[in-house]
Amino acid sequence: xxxxxxxxxxxxxxxxxxxxxxxxxxxxxxxxxxxxxxxxxxxxxxxxxxxxxxxxxxxxxxxxxxxxxxxxxxx
Numbered sequence: 001x002x003x004x005x006x007x008x009x010x011x012x013x014x015x016x017x018x019x020x021x022x023x024x025x026x027x028x029x030x031x032x033x034x035x036x037x038x039x040x041x042x043x044x045x046x047x048x049x050x051x052x053x054x055x056x057x058x059x060x061x062x063x064x065x066x067x068x069x070x071x072x073x074x075x
Contacts, residue, residue, distance in 0.1 A: 022072050
């Protein structure tokens with residue numbers, strides 16, 4: 001029996017594979033000198049086995065894992 005993982009953004013909206021999200025605060029990326037700015041739109045997220053994290057990629061950083069509490073679902 002597989003349990004479905006439900007991932008929710010900072011405002012309680014459910015996130016799905018392929019959704020677009022926006023950052024709700026500036027985030028420094030560990031291991032790089034890159035800071036992702038608030039309002040940055042990220043398209044095509046992928047859900048992970050963890051209900052608090054999503055995988056994504058930006059122009060600046062590939063293979064990025066972000067906590068869902070720093071994201072809001074983009075319209």
